[in-house]
Amino acid sequence: MNAGLLVILALAIPTAGAALIPLAHRFPNLRETITLVTAVALLFVVMALLGDVLGGGHPAFVLTTVVPGLDLAFAVEPLGMLFGVIASTLWIANSVYSIGYMRGNNEPRQTPFYVCFAIAIASTIGVAFAGNLFTLFLFYEILTISTYPLVAHKGNEEARVKARVYILLLMATSMLLLLPAIVWTWVAAGTIDFAAGGILAGAGLSAGLLTVLYTLYVFGIGKAAVMPVHFWLPAAMVAPTPVSALLHAVAVVKAGVFCVVKVTVYVFGLDLLAETDASDLIAYAAGGTVILASLIALNQDNLKRRLAYSTVSQLSYVVMAAAIATPLAIIGAAFHILAHAVSKITLFFAAGSIYTAARLTEVSQLDGIGRRMPLTMTAFLIGALSIIGLPPLVGVWSKWWIGIGAVDGDQTWAVAVLMISSVLNVAYLLPIVSRGFFLPPPGTAAGDKVRRTEAPLPMALAIGATATLCLVLFLGANTIQTLLAMIVAVPAELAGNLPGGDSHGR
Amino acid sequence: MIGENLPALQVILPLFGAIIAALVRRGDIAWLVTLVTGVATLMVAFALLVKVLAGGPISYEIGDWVPPIGIEYRVDVINAYVLVLVSVIAAVILPYARTSIALEIREERRAWFYTMYLLCLCGLTGITITGDAFNAFVFLEVSSLSTYTMIALGRDRRALIAAYQYLIMGTIGATFYVIGVGLLLVMTGTLNLVDLSTRLVEVESTRTVSAALAFIVVGISLKLALFPLHVWLPNAYAYAPSVATVFLAATATKVAVYLLLRFLFSVFGAHFAFGQLVLTPMLLLLSVAAMFGASIVAAFQNNLKRMLAYSSVAQIGYVTLGIALATATGLTGGIVHLFNHAITKAALFLVLGIVFYCAATVRVEDLAGLGRRLPVTMAGFVVAGLSLIGVPGTAGFISKWYLVAAALEKGWWWLAVLVVASSLIAVIYVGRVVEVLWFRAPTETVAAVRDPPTVMVATAWLMVAATVYFGIDTNLTAGVASLAADSLLQGPQ
Incomplete structure (x- = not known):
């Protein structure tokens, strides 16, 4: 099938889902069927595209020209492909989970919920496959707007206030910083199309101006949540847990860091950044965010808030790796988008299951929860270990590559950041597990029998699936690496360092 | 025949429509007249735009009087564009207007509303199409007077105060404009915009011409509600009938902006307006x-x-x-x-x-x-x-x-x-x-x-x-x- 058509389909399927869902407003089972069918159909289309890209294809086309020089254009390259696969795969798991959660908690206004969700996924796909900065910006903003109703879903005063923080911070950063950065790029480089090797090399901007521009981009992409523009993320935790899981652990925040990597590779170009050191400032800021957000996470008693700060910290891994801007660090950055997505969605699924089954939200309430919900807490343990970066879980690969990439770029401080952060990860994640498994539930003695109360079946299925993915992707790293090596031309002498590379494992 | 007279039709259609609407006195029939006129005006505007894009500016002599003695209607890309904008809005909102007006305005006044609506359309297209500075003033007054009436037809009693406020401010603006045009006439002896632009070159260093520019800019700025000359606008929009608000918000200020553009760039020239002043x-x-x-x-x-x-x-x-x-x-x-x-x-x-x-x-x-x-x-x-x-x-x-x-x-x-x-x-x-x-x-x-x-x-x-x-x-x-x-x-x- 024509690859351009596949891209259109990938955008059209969730959009059509969003249009059809309201029609089934009165028939919840039909409505949920529409969500699931669109999710599966989208995955099929994206997988077909993946086959094309792995075969060396780079489907690219211009849908329409908005203003001369300003196209609505799509171009599928390996990085965007990876992001598209992540979003569409996890959408299925999340849809199943959402159905269990929304019904289990008798949430109001479920129809608009599913509609906004579908639009958010469509725009995520748009971000992934955007061929230039304008198209990227377009879908980035649609993503912000379509997720605002999801954050404000509860409709109480708290939800309204936090949703306000959410929309204002994301829109303010994108309008005040990102848009001027894009127009500046357009004026300076004469184009805003993503191109291998970047487009700013010949634009004649000095190293100082490039630093300013890079900083505008990274902080303008508020979804990447580099401190101090991270406030929206904890605020967004007021949303129902499936929203936190998919959007604020996967689609939205990953769209943010994805944009950072994309701008780094296809707008600036690694060579230009290596010459000018324009991204060093951001590397330090991101490194600082990694540590600081982890420290804040340590002090959060609310489980979702703790996970939110953990997300802030983990996102900055990606930004830091992108800003180090060596080929291997970029591979690490891209891999971490994947690794963190599957790990963190597992953790959020667990948090939502605990809320649904036991109505608990605070870490201090979780004594003995592992005995009531062993399956959920086992999945939580797997997700936590993957975040920490222990084999045989997927999280280990990204830290590996980011570390090697940092050494390669003479930025050894970043390795120290990784190590400190890993220790902090252990400190804020594992006590939750040990408390859950080793402390007796409130009101019982150590030896008492505890009744098992797992979350509804759809939720348990989803959480099992993502936890399994953490393991499977550890083993399947080779295929992913093939895809990622296509983003950057990896120097031959370093290829041996790649697990699964020629000198390794054969 | 029709093709040649399109520029005149652009203004005359709504003018005659207004007269008929005033004569029929029945709200529903007046609406029908307005609809027919609105659609016809829109078609004329489109035809003009197509013609201009294909064949360059059109000059039309009203009553076959040769400019600069007679009044010239002159259509180029920019005013063809504004004409389309104004007539599109005027036509598209009419189906909506019928229901909305039926609720907001009493039956015996509805025909008057449509009359004023068409007169306003006539004034706005007139300002846009004319190539004559004084003729523009006339149409400015036509559109303004009909606007005051439309606002005053609002159901809220504050609409009367809003209309009065706009009347005072609008009249000051129009006076400033006409003073500026008078000064230009004194200096150049012509009111034709194209003629003005050529004759102004010789006298543009005089203080009178600078003063003329100042009067015209301030006068038009009042109409287009440039801050801080905007004080009439919020009340007028807030208390006018809903349809009048839609129409005014989308067209009136835009036409005033067009007039400003025309004077700054086509008459005075950017080098004078932005260079020397x-x-x-x-x-x-x-x-x-x-x-x-x-x-x-x-x-x-x-x-x-x-x-x-x-x-x-x-x-x-x-x-x-x-x-x-x-x-x-x-x-x-x-x-x-x-x-x-x-x-x-x-x-x-x-x-x-x-x-x-x-x-x-x-x-x-x-x-x-x-x-x-x-x-x-x-x-x-x-x-x-x-x-x-x-x-x-x-x-x-x-x-x-x-x-x-x-x-x-x-x-x-x-x-x-x-x-x-x-x-x-x-x-x-x-x-x-x-x-x-x-x-x-x-x-x-x-x-x-x-x-x-x-x-x-x-x-x-x-x-x-x-x-x-x-x-x-x-x-x-x-x-x-x-x-x-x-x-x-x-x-x-």
Whole structure:
């Protein structure tokens, strides 16, 4: 099938889902069927595209020209492909989970919920496959707007206030910083199309101006949540847990860091950044965010808030790796988008299951929860270990590559950041597990029998699936690496360092 | 025969329509007359635009009197574009107008409303098409007088005060304009715009010509509601009948902007207005003041019509900002924003007309949860609101893109920052309303509001769809605006 058509389909399927869902407003089972069918159909289309890209294809086309020089254009390259696969795969798991959660908690206004969700996924796909900065910006903003109703879903005063923080911070950063950065790029480089090797090399901007521009981009992409523009993320935790899981652990925040990597590779170009050191400032800021957000996470008693700060910290891994801007660090950055997505969605699924089954939200309430919900807490343990970066879980690969990439770029401080952060990860994640498994539930003695109360079946299925993915992707790293090596031309002498590379494992 | 007389028809059709509407006295028949006239005027405007794009400027001598003695109608890209804008809006909102007017205006006055509506259309197309400075004044008065009447027909008693306030301010503006034109006549002996532009070159160093420019700019600025000459606008928009608000917001100020462009670039010439006089800093300052001041005031309004009215003042700031930049990109941004803002504001005011029809109020605190009660209608408000903010994928973004690019081209990064920062205030005032509409539980009164007539919702959504369409396909908007900007910058021809 024509690859351009596949891209259109990938955008059209969730959009059509969003249009059809309201029609089934009165028939919840039909409505949920529409969500699931669109999710599966989208995955099929994206997988077909993946086959094309792995075969060396780079489907690219211009849908329409908005203003001369300003196209609505799509171009599928390996990085965007990876992001598209992540979003569409996890959408299925999340849809199943959402159905269990929304019904289990008798949430109001479920129809608009599913509609906004579908639009958010469509725009995520748009971000992934955007061929230039304008198209990227377009879908980035649609993503912000379509997720605002999801954050404000509860409709109480708290939800309204936090949703306000959410929309204002994301829109303010994108309008005040990102848009001027894009127009500046357009004026300076004469184009805003993503191109291998970047487009700013010949634009004649000095190293100082490039630093300013890079900083505008990274902080303008508020979804990447580099401190101090991270406030929206904890605020967004007021949303129902499936929203936190998919959007604020996967689609939205990953769209943010994805944009950072994309701008780094296809707008600036690694060579230009290596010459000018324009991204060093951001590397330090991101490194600082990694540590600081982890420290804040340590002090959060609310489980979702703790996970939110953990997300802030983990996102900055990606930004830091992108800003180090060596080929291997970029591979690490891209891999971490994947690794963190599957790990963190597992953790959020667990948090939502605990809320649904036991109505608990605070870490201090979780004594003995592992005995009531062993399956959920086992999945939580797997997700936590993957975040920490222990084999045989997927999280280990990204830290590996980011570390090697940092050494390669003479930025050894970043390795120290990784190590400190890993220790902090252990400190804020594992006590939750040990408390859950080793402390007796409130009101019982150590030896008492505890009744098992797992979350509804759809939720348990989803959480099992993502936890399994953490393991499977550890083993399947080779295929992913093939895809990622296509983003950057990896120097031959370093290829041996790649697990699964020629000198390794054969 | 008709083809040759298109420029005259553009003005005469609505004029005769107005007379017939006044004579029939029955609201429904007057509406029908207005509809026929409106559609015919629109077809003429389209025909003119097509002709101009194909064959260059058209000159038409009224009554076969040769200019500069006779009055010349002159159509080039820019006024053909404005004519299309005005007549599109006038025609498209008519199906909606019937239902809305039936609710808001008593039967014996409805025919008068349609008469004034057509007279106003006649005045606005007249200002736009004429090539004669004094003739423009005449049409300015025609449109203004009919506007005062339309506003005064509003159901709220404050509409009378608003109309009176506008009458006073509008008359001052028109007087200033005519004083300026008088000074030009003294210096050059002509009223024909093309003639003026050639004869002004010899005398442009005189103080009289500078004074003429000042009078004309201030006079027109009153009509286009340039900050701080905007004080008539919020009340006028807030208390006029819903349809009148839609029509005025989308067209009246835009035509005044056109007249300003015509004088600054075609008559005086950019080199004189922006080179020798200090117009750029003045306009820049006032534009930026409008963008921020009026936006901030808008964020504090409880009456939604007033909120959008202040927002209009702010948006006019973007248009004048583009003019002040006086570069191809900036001018394109300003001109395209004329169109984009017109359709955006029309869409928003159309939705508010529906809200008023259903809920009999447009105060934000009375409308909690209305989005859940009337999801389709209010979704239109959200989408048009996004265009007002300038979110990509909507018409508003195109204008903003050009303005930011124009500022950066000049190296004025601070101006680019100001443009994007001010649009952020729009996020606040639109977002505030969206939050109340959708994320508060519906009150009892809101839950009991009646369903909106389909024709009103359809009209509103047509305009809403246009705000999205012209955010993606800009051949008709930015394409023509760019041509117009180029021809304006070439100066007097």
